[in-house]
Amino acid sequence: MRYAMAVDTNKCVGCADCVVACQTENLVPNGYCRDWIVENVEGAYPSLDMKFQSERCNHCENAPCVRCCPTGASHIVEGGIVLVTHDECIGCGACIESCPYDARYVHPEGYVDKCTFCIHRVDKGENPACVDVCPTYCLHFGDLDDPNSEVSKAMKDRSWYVLAPEAGTNPQIYFLR
Amino acid sequence: MKEELIVSGKNIPEIYPVLHLWHWEISLYLFLGGLAGGVLFFAAYFYITGKEKQMQATVKWATLIAPLALIIGLSSLLYDLHHKLYFWRLFTTVRIDSPMSWGAWTLLIIFPISLIWVGSYMKEMFPGWDWKWKVLNWFEALVIKYRLALAWVMLFLSIILAVYTGILLSAFNARPLWNVSILGPLFLVSGFSTGLASAMWISNDKHERKVLSTIDIFFILTELFFIIHLFMGFWAGTQVKLEALRLFMGGQFTLDFWIFVVLLGLLFPVTLEILELIGYHVPKWIPALFILFGGLMFRFVMVDAGQITRFLY
Numbered sequence: 016m017r018y019a020m021a022v023d024t025n026k027c028v029g030c031a032d033c034v035v036a037c038q039t040e041n042l043v044p045n046g047y048c049r050d051w052i053v054e055n056v057e058g059a060y061p062s063l064d065m066k067f068q069s070e071r072c073n074h075c076e077n078a079p080c081v082r083c084c085p086t087g088a089s090h091i092v093e094g095g096i097v098l099v100t101h102d103e104c105i106g107c108g109a110c111i112e113s114c115p116y117d118a119r120y121v122h123p124e125g126y127v128d129k130c131t132f133c134i135h136r137v138d139k140g141e142n143p144a145c146v147d148v149c150p151t152y153c154l155h156f157g158d159l160d161d162p163n164s165e166v167s168k169a170m171k172d173r174s175w176y177v178l179a180p181e182a183g184t185n186p187q188i189y190f191l192r
Numbered sequence: 193m194k195e196e197l198i199v200s201g202k203n204i205p206e207i208y209p210v211l212h213l214w215h216w217e218i219s220l221y222l223f224l225g226g227l228a229g230g231v232l233f234f235a236a237y238f239y240i241t242g243k244e245k246q247m248q249a250t251v252k253w254a255t256l257i258a259p260l261a262l263i264i265g266l267s268s269l270l271y272d273l274h275h276k277l278y279f280w281r282l283f284t285t286v287r288i289d290s291p292m293s294w295g296a297w298t299l300l301i302i303f304p305i306s307l308i309w310v311g312s313y314m315k316e317m318f319p320g321w322d323w324k325w326k327v328l329n330w331f332e333a334l335v336i337k338y339r340l341a342l343a344w345v346m347l348f349l350s351i352i353l354a355v356y357t358g359i360l361l362s363a364f365n366a367r368p369l370w371n372v373s374i375l376g377p378l379f380l381v382s383g384f385s386t387g388l389a390s391a392m393w394i395s396n397d398k399h400e401r402k403v404l405s406t407i408d409i410f411f412i413l414t415e416l417f418f419i420i421h422l423f424m425g426f427w428a429g430t431q432v433k434l435e436a437l438r439l440f441m442g443g444q445f446t447l448d449f450w451i452f453v454v455l456l457g458l459l460f461p462v463t464l465e466i467l468e469l470i471g472y473h474v475p476k477w478i479p480a481l482f483i484l485f486g487g488l489m490f491r492f493v494m495v496d497a498g499q500i501t502r503f504l505y
Contacts, residue, residue, distance in 0.1 A: 051202040056195045079365055085292035086281040103281050106274025108213045109292050115366040115503045117211060120204045125275035179503040182365060 017159040018094040018132055019187040020146070021169045022069050026153035029054055029067035033145035033154065037071075040133060040144035044123050049130040050145055069145070069154060072097060072118040072130035073178065073186030080110035080119065088127075094158070095187060096134055101126040115182040132156070159187075211367075211499040217272035219491040222357040223386070224265030225299075226379055226487065228258040229354030230387015232306055234404075236347035240340065249395035250404065252313045257390050258306040266299065291363045295356040302349045309346060312336050354383035361498060368432035369439070369494070369501040372425060378418040382487055385411040389461075389483035392476060401476060405465045408483070412462040419454070436501040445497045453493060457486010 029052045037043060037050050050071035057064045074097050081089045081097060088103035089110050099110075099119075104126040111119045111127060122128040133143035137156075141147070146154040157164030166189075175189040206213045235255045238247040273279055283300065287293035312335040314321045323329050335342065358379025361370040388408040395401050426437035439445045461479035468474040 047204055048202055082289045083292065083363060085287060085290045085296060086278075087285050087287060088281070102278060104275050105278045105281050106276070107272075107292060108274070109290070109364075111207070111213050112211070112499070113364045113366050117207050117502075120207055121213070121274045125278075127274075179505040182503055 016094045016161075017187070018074065018096055018137065019157070019159045019166050019189060020071075020132070020143075021155040021166050021173075021175065021189045021191055023151075023153040023155070023169065023191045024066045024068055025191065026151040027052075027067040027069055028151055030150060032148050032150055033069050036144040036148035037130070037133075040136075041131070043128075047120055047122070047128070049118075049128070068190060069149075070116070070118075070178070071145070071188065072132075073116055073184065073188045074130075074132060075184035075186050077183060077185050079113040079115070079182075079184060083109040083113040085109060092134070094137075096132045096137075097129075098131055098134065099127050099129060115179045115184060116186075211502070212496075214272070214495055214499060216492070217268045219488070219495045221265040221269045221272075222360070222379070222491045222495070223488045224261040224268075225357045226354045226383020226491075227386045227390065227484075228261040228265070228302075228306065229350045229357075229380075230384040231255055231258045231261070231390055232302070232309070232346050232387075233350035233354070233384060234387055234391060234407075235309065236343040236350065239343045240347065246397075247400050247403065249397065249400055250391040252317055253394050254387075254391040255306065255310050255313070256317075259303065259310060262299065262303050262306065266303075291356055291360045295353075295360060298349055298352050298356060302346070302353055305342065305346055305349065308335055309342065312339060312342075351380070355380040357383060361494065364498075366503065367498045367501050368429075368503070369436035369498040372422060374418055374422050374425065375494075378415065378422065381411050381415045381418060382490055385415060386484055386487040389480040389487075393480035395476075402469070405468060405479070409462055409465050409469070412458050412465075412483070416454075416458055416462075432501065432504060435504070436497075439497045439500065445493050448489065449493050449497075452489040453486050456482055457489055458483075461486070 031052050034048055034050055034052065038048060041049060043049055050069060053068045053070055055066050055068065074095055076095060078089070078091060078097050081091055085107065086103050086105055088100045089097065090100065091097050106121060106125045106127060108121065108127070111121070119127050119129040136143060142156050146156045155166045155169035157166035159167060161167060169191065170189060173191045175191050177186045177189055202208050231254050235251045238244065238251050244251050270276060270279060282293065282296040285293070286297060312332055323332060355376045358376040362372060362375040365371050385408055388404050388411065392401050392404045392408065395404065423437060423440070426433040440449050461482040464474045464479040
């Protein structure tokens with residue numbers, strides 16, 4: 016099993032519904048976020064190209080945050096989801112320093128927090144909150160090893176890219192062109 | 193032209209627009225760790241080579257600094273932790289992949305060793321010293337009997353301690369300035385140089401100071417070579433490495449690095465040491481103070497600058 020997410024950049028309008036849904040679902044403290052929207056503008060006027068990307072923890076297969084964690088609080092569970100065990104985390108920040116995507120932050124309570132792919136929902140067979148709330152249906156979640164999963168079907172016949180592949184992290188958030 | 197904007201959230205001050213999570217606590221800790229490593233290494237080295245009598249300050253007095261530096265360094269590290277009450281979690285597991293984990297274990301072992309080493313010399317340093325309890329006297333006799341074995345352990349662990357302060361940073365692949373293999377050796381020689389400087393400052397024996405200063409000249413020149421080597425690597429590197437280099441070549445850390453670290457922290461004291469070696473009189477505290485200052489500044493610059501560098505995507 017290999018949980019992954021595909022973000023259709025042709026459909027994303029940058030409304031930030033996914034950000035708010037995550038904050039509500041996971042009671043993310045005020046001023047913090049586990050996912051965010053990036054607007055990319057390329058080219059020179061008048062020939063400009065703009066696209067939006069909904070970004071979050073990449074749940075890397077070769078996760079530097081897990082490697083650098085001195086206590087084992089950062090770990091990978093079945094399905095490849097990277098999680099932080101709060102009462103094992105000492106808040107040293109090594110994982111934050113090691114993340115090429117800056118996807119982690121220190122929760123006001125002291126431990127390090129990040130996207131969990133809404134594992135509490137996924138375990139019940141549901142989608143992460145961001146996926147379910149997306150008004151343009153640009154987020155697709157599922158098991159990459161299952162050819163019939165939503166994410167596999169969304170990626171089929173589409174070209175995609177990942178963020179900073181040169182970091183060697185093998186990220187599991189795929190952006191569809 | 194490419195412009196990237198974050199249009200929602202993520203204005204978490206420690207992360208955005210640039211990462212700035214580690215502050216002075218980490219720089220100070222890396223400095224004191226290297227300093228303690230240096231002090232303990234040379235104490236062990238001169239004991240093993242049978243120079244205990246000629247190098248009294250290095251083998252005995254300077255080692256008083258080590259436990260003190262480690263206490264301040266570790267307090268500073270603890271202060272930096274955001275989930276302080278859980279710090280003991282470091283010692284419920286050994287994670288070979290994580291330099292911070294084996295560094296914590298090294299500290300856990302080398303700190304009592306430094307205390308035991310200092311303790312075994314208390315009677316020699318302070319005549320009339322009394323341990324009060326019989327068991328401590330018995331333990332002291334035991335340590336003195338096996339001091340050579342202790343020195344070998346200390347020699348080995350002090351190298352690990354000093355090199356770990358650099359490897360800790362070089363393990364972060366997300367920060368191109370740190371993610372270079374020369375950083376471990378660079379922090380090692382810098383830490384050893386600050387250890388030598390402390391022993392030089394403490395020593396009142398001219399012969400001992402001359403030996404220490406000769407070794408220190410070698411260490412400072414090696415450090416300069418490693419810095420040039422580091423920058424040559426960046427110069428020949430990819431865009432992320434060039435961005436890292438730019439911070440020191442016209443960027444925001446140019447003055448801090450070249451004036452405080454290289455000029456005042458390395459070139460100035462090494463010149464004084466060479467002058468002293470060829471016969472000029474130089475007050476011993478001047479080169480020592482500048483070496484210590486340069487070592488501290490080096491950690492401040494590296495910790496701050498490294499967090500700014502990142503992958504470009």
